[in-house]
Amino acid sequence: MLRVLLKHLCACFGSLTLLTFLTTSVTAAEATVEQWGVFEVSLTGPTNGNPFLDVQVSARFSDPNTNIDVAGFYDGDGTYRVRFMPDKQGRWSYNTRSNRAELDGKTGAFMVTAPAAGNHGPVLVTNTYHFAYADGTPLRPIGTTSYNWWHMSDDLEEQTLATLAASPFNKIRSCVFPKHVGTNANELALYPFEGTPPKSWDFSRFDPKFFQHLEKRVGDLRDRGIEADVILFDPYDKGRWGFDRMPAEVDDRYVRCIVSRLAAYRNVWWSLANEYDFNKNKTDVDWDRLFQVVQASDPYGHLRSIHNGFYIYNHTKPWVTHASIQNGSAVENAGRAELYRDVYRKPIVYDEVKYEGNIARRWGQLSAEEMVFRFWNGIVAGTYVTHGEVLTSAQQITWTGEGGRLYGQSPPRLAFLAKVLSESPFLEPVDKWQDTNMAGQLGDYYLLYFGKQTPTSWTFELYKDHIKDGMRFKVDVINTWNMTITPVEGEFVTKKKDNYHFVDEKGRVVPLPGKPYIAARIRRVPDSTTMPPPPDSSPPD
């Protein structure tokens, strides 16, 4: 018997998931799903043999202008599913294909409605260096890291979700495979394969319950407006379970399995690995292949990246959508942070810059001030930064290890940064390789960050591109630590100073408090004059 399981998953934060069961054999009320929601075809099929290996099922989803082929998967107990994320509104139909007659040629139709509030679609690269949702809404990643949170107890996982909902974070990095650490010395409730821990696995049979749990958590994140940067491989197994050293064909099957399950969740990003180069069982050739398996399996082109330990992957390769970089030193000043932009011509996300913490290892000793400082350096370099916290709690767990609560002082300041960004255009270096602590949009908006300097004033001065005499600007002084924005009285009016810069016509300076972690925001006051056209190019002279 054929059933269609329609998960009309409302994007409203905290809403309940509605499950509607319909039969397609009747022409009754057609199923509906919101744009970028999950439409699921559920079929009953064979249970004999090894359904994971023996049975192929997929569906072609069609609207009047598009055909999209989507692979399905076996979900246990004779149930096969094909999940689909429609990217356009209107009437769609589907037609299944399978090497088993009972799963082949099943058809149906459904209506795709307007997205609910808060559903902006999947995130894509825009303007070379930035991100936006499919509906055009910018996403400025303020990411965090909790590698193992969805392998914990339900109580702890729910606490993590509650913490996230109250946090500034709109992206989280988490590993599919469990991480072998002290806090999971006992075996876990769920594993990705059938078998007996720690090492007796049947790599030809997935355990659907493991993936169902993961899906639930990815959906929980989506419903809270948080992107799930799903880390497919990591080096933290250390041979305990062997998930870091499976044969290539198992790796590939695992990747296709998880992509067929999760790709219809609009908030998914694929991170091929954490610290990929610390896995000594794989080479660059393996990573290249796995990237291509993901790319070929994912009908929606979700973001794809890979995170390094000591050796940076070649992010110029075409299957990499953005550079995910571990290098704390790169955000010690904006001039460093900017360099990777030039190299990759893709968005740069510093996905590990060391963690706010108090542990003995030097990667877990950042003060909150230093963490916030690194975020701001990244931002005025036209890049993005990701948070992590290893402040140990009474329970001996850490946010970045296991989730739970945040104890650090950086998150409120990152929320403040997010607010500043929400009022800004995409930020680009203004005068690349020269004034490396200023970013903005030429002629309109500038964000200048003084970092650890403690100036008492700043002479108003803008780089020449898109500036002419007589343009008016308002300036705000931002205390990035105290989270205050103080407007400077009056306006600044541009006047050419030399070959490179314009200053205020009266030589006005901006008074500053002589403290560290101060920024200045300079915004154009609109007037009726015409803007000069953009120059052909900006040679570094």
Next chain:
Amino acid sequence: MLRVLLKHLCACFGSLTLLTFLTTSVTAAEATVEQWGVFEVSLTGPTNGNPFLDVQVSARFSDPNTNIDVAGFYDGDGTYRVRFMPDKQGRWSYNTRSNRAELDGKTGAFMVTAPAAGNHGPVLVTNTYHFAYADGTPLRPIGTTSYNWWHMSDDLEEQTLATLAASPFNKIRSCVFPKHVGTNANELALYPFEGTPPKSWDFSRFDPKFFQHLEKRVGDLRDRGIEADVILFDPYDKGRWGFDRMPAEVDDRYVRCIVSRLAAYRNVWWSLANEYDFNKNKTDVDWDRLFQVVQASDPYGHLRSIHNGFYIYNHTKPWVTHASIQNGSAVENAGRAELYRDVYRKPIVYDEVKYEGNIARRWGQLSAEEMVFRFWNGIVAGTYVTHGEVLTSAQQITWTGEGGRLYGQSPPRLAFLAKVLSESPFLEPVDKWQDTNMAGQLGDYYLLYFGKQTPTSWTFELYKDHIKDGMRFKVDVINTWNMTITPVEGEFVTKKKDNYHFVDEKGRVVPLPGKPYIAARIRRVPDSTTMPPPPDSSPPD
């Protein structure tokens, strides 16, 4: 009639070029050429039609184990040449091939002798990030830039050569095409094509005299131990002659012509372009193609790079041997300079870091101190830096424009740096992304640069890798500006301090003069103890 023109070009500095004419029709005394010298087959052939287009000639050079096919070229006046740089000693023979009978099937033999003193062969990449001559001798590039010097008067060119011979520079960047600047407002003596300046060129006919002159100057550099970084294209024509906007097939023919003429000169490096992205008549697709034309034409695999203006070329592409980068800000601190190493996993040469100078443009205003500072930052990042000078002389010419004399204060300090490097191993970052101002070879040699800091002491401290308790080190304090090396009395003996570092067992510190531009050199005192084995990997923990 067939003649063999053997140019036995002795590498002894300042020696005269010996030209020996031999006929191969006799079995008399066989021609000889030193290893990595230039052996030239000279043939007389057709002058009718367009020899540049109509006649193909090449030769296969063979020793008992190798066949090397080398393209020849038409040198005017009915003379065709095939130039060969033998890379092994012993007896070689050749056999010519041509679409014209009178140039086809000509054979001969010659003996390749040991290289003369000072001839170490062509330069190749070694140890991923460094350079060495073919005989294994390291080359630490201390490069300079004089774009137009070999398009000047003979007197000025000879002065430039004399200046170079007395300088620390072992590499020079120069453009094949003349640069359109104020100093050559009149037309030049030589152009690469037949025709009438400024724009009436027959792009199907080269002017051999132009290339003969270039060859003479490349040979002059070789005889002074200087690598010629030959810049094949540049954006400085600005439409005056049109060499920056020739059709693709002319570009390709020009590249094959110059490679066939110059590849046998062991000191040649190919720089595809200066500020490649400022040439708006070519795209990345063109540059990729031109790289591949060079690669396919050059039997010896000379070094290949391309230099940027505002947009950095993708140096991960396989035909790029090393990254040639214009970015002055990258060498403002070693932590920045290092980043490109990780990205490219190739040697990094900062071929333009702004110039020592006194002109109005901000790329020509470095003090000598700043130029030397940038070299040292590059060096302790495990990279290399190139000099330039735009201090205008009474003649209104500059070193980096036209050559002549050097007036700046940086060259003697760069000679001092070269001396320090000549006593050092290849330098690698010691504790990447952590202590970014120290490079060396773990356990053996460390070079620590304090830059603009003015410390009065340094607590002896080494990163843990390859260190154990009880190892003994000598320290020298180097004043990089005053060019002094002062040994510190006594020895430092290592003792573990914590998870990351070793210090002196008695807590000794190194006294420093409290001045800027100081370095410390730490060298192991050999003893009879066994070194610990290298670790499997160096995770950044």
